[in-house]
Amino acid sequence: MISVLLLAAGEPWESPAMADLEAHPGVVVLKRCVDVDDLLAAVATGQSDVAVVSLDAPGLDPASVALLRRHAVRPVAVTSARSDDLDVREHAQRLGISAVVGSGELASLPGVVTTVDDVADTRDGDHRPSVDVPLADVAAGERDRGRVVVVWGPAGAPGRTTVATNLAWEVARREAAVVLADLDPYGGTVAQHLGILDEVSGLLSASRLAAAGQLDERFASVCRGVGPHLAVVTGLPRADRWREVRPAQVDQLLQSARGQGHVVVDTGFALEDEASSDFARPARNALTLAALEQADEVAAVGSADPVGLTRLARGLVDLRERTPGVPVRVVVNRMRATIGWSEKEIAGMVEGFSRVAGLHFLPEDRALLDRAAVSGRPVADLGDSALTQGLSALADAVFPALAGADDGRPRRPRLLPLRGGTRARPRRRGGPS
Ligand SMILES: Nc1ncnc2c1ncn2[C@@H]1O[C@H](COP(=O)(O)OP(=O)(O)OP(=O)(O)O)[C@@H](O)[C@H]1O
Ligand SMILES: [Mg+2]
Structure with a gap:
């Protein structure tokens, strides 16, 4: 039939x-x-x-x-x-x-x-997979090209962009090609976090090229390079422009990106599928949901306080439904002594919510992140700190094949080097770029 x-x-x-x-x-x-x-x-x-x-x-x-x-x-x-x-x-x-x-x-x-x-x-000699290729095999082939790690977190600004940006930078420090894509449908801030002064939104350009069927061959034109290994697809310039990006174009963007190397995605907080209740269209959260559909792994960021952890708990249940079978790693951010909970106590709570692939704690460090924000630099560029070490350990866990590769010794890129792109700004001598 x-x-x-x-x-x-x-x-x-x-x-x-x-x-x-x-x-x-x-x-x-x-x-x-x-x-x-x-x-x-x-x-x-x-x-x-x-x-x-x-x-x-x-x-x-x-x-x-x-x-x-x-x-x-x-x-x-x-x-x-x-x-x-x-x-x-x-x-x-x-x-x-x-x-x-x-x-x-x-x-x-x-x-x-x-x-x-x-x-x-076939188009332009480009042979697409025939329909008899089982989906699982396509996915396995894609995984060889680069892993897609989606950074999600509930409402309340728990630190999704901070984690996504610095995680991507940790991959770049390990001299592996990585694409950082800002898919937050509530307005992109990745560019600002990395000091990229760009009037052109990579995401809007990518969706236009995907609609024209030209994204693969022109992928480099939608990226801004930050050093030789990190390519950034900047996000929406204004929150109301989410209507210009369709889920199929997100899909295409992530497919093209994983052809370049590993992919880290910054998303929005909401997971509701508005389209399912009525046939309203397009759905704003569809950007986040489309990214989650492509995820090889999810990093769920929560804030280490009662409200943040309650929201995280609910979010983990929703995530489980959205991404069955995809490992979800929890990042409890902004850990501080004044909250009065130990890591062990928080671990007990999180494990009570959901089975997770790993649990990480990142300390509160307002002064360091203020410096990072004002200078538009990743925290690892600003010297050693407990936060940098936590982010580095997170990168080792999420990308185990690259673990230990940021020791400063010269080595060859492990994935395809990125084409084109420009640097956001000159980096300090001795930095990884
Ligand atoms: N570990 C931390 N210590 C101190 N401040 C932090 C930490 N992590 C994030 N912040 C701060 O919290 C604020 C929100 O962080 P961020 O923009 O990464 O959150 P978000 O989840 O992406 O929020 P949004 O909903 O705006 O996209 C920023 O000012 C950031 O510097
Ligand atoms: Mg953000």
Whole structure:
């Protein structure tokens, strides 16, 4: 039985196509989708085989089509023009769809749906994985290219950006290529943490390139280099611009990034899936959720105080549901004697909330982080401290293959060196850049 998702985007062929598909033995239409976001949400459930889409559906872009494929869903486009029209063929090819049915050929749609195997899809000589590649194998291959570590934390500014930025810097200090992507849908601050004065948002540029199907080849243009190993994709310049980034584009961004090296992602705090309650779109938290879907590991940052730990406890339960099977490492930040709890007591609480892959404590160090903020530098650049040591130990645990590689001895990069990029600012002599 072939399960079909239908996205007709209000085209007049919807009803006849629906009737033809339902009448065809061996075909079942699982859902009529209202828009591309609805289609991609349906695809993620893993129950469909083919997506019949209007070639002109608003928001249908190469990133969305790539996401269909990653879920082993074969796309078939329907156009109201003739399928052999040159513009139509070019448009389909740009999207990465090879099976196109003209509205005058609707009678052939069920036959196309049952036979499309999509293996011949190539663009610019770029061979995409065929649909028979099991998802698990694709994921294993991707893991060889670089790990995606998503830094999440509940509301209340527990230190997500501080941890993400410094974790990425620790990887760079170990001379391994790393991409730090700012995907916080409530406004990006990674650039400010690293003293990057950039008017162009890497995230917005990346989403535009992903929509045009050009992100892979132009990935370097969306990054700002900080030293030779760290590439930063800066975040949203204003919180209200989250609408310009779609989950499929986040997906594409992280796929491209992991082709360059390890990836550290800064996200937002909220985990609710607003789209599931009504078909509102686009969903703001979808950026965070899309990042979590790609995570090889999650670092959950909580603040070491009663409110922070309560929020962390609830968040860990939600995370578990969102990312089943993905290791979650807890980082209890801003540890201080005045709170009156020992590490052992906090460990007891955290382990009571959820089974975690590891537990780390980072001390409160207001003076050091003030200096880091004012100078736009990672803390490791500002000399040794308990906080730096804690961040270094965290990096060793999250990236064990790189452990002990920051001893200052020259060594070759372990992953592909980054292409292009510019330095944010000159670094001090003797620093890792
Ligand atoms: N260990 C620490 N000691 C002292 N201050 C800290 C520590 N960690 C973070 N901070 C401070 O807490 C504030 C919030 O940190 P950060 O921006 O990293 O949090 P966030 O979770 O990313 O917040 P937001 O919700 O704004 O994105 C900053 O002023 C930062 O310097
Ligand atoms: Mg932040």
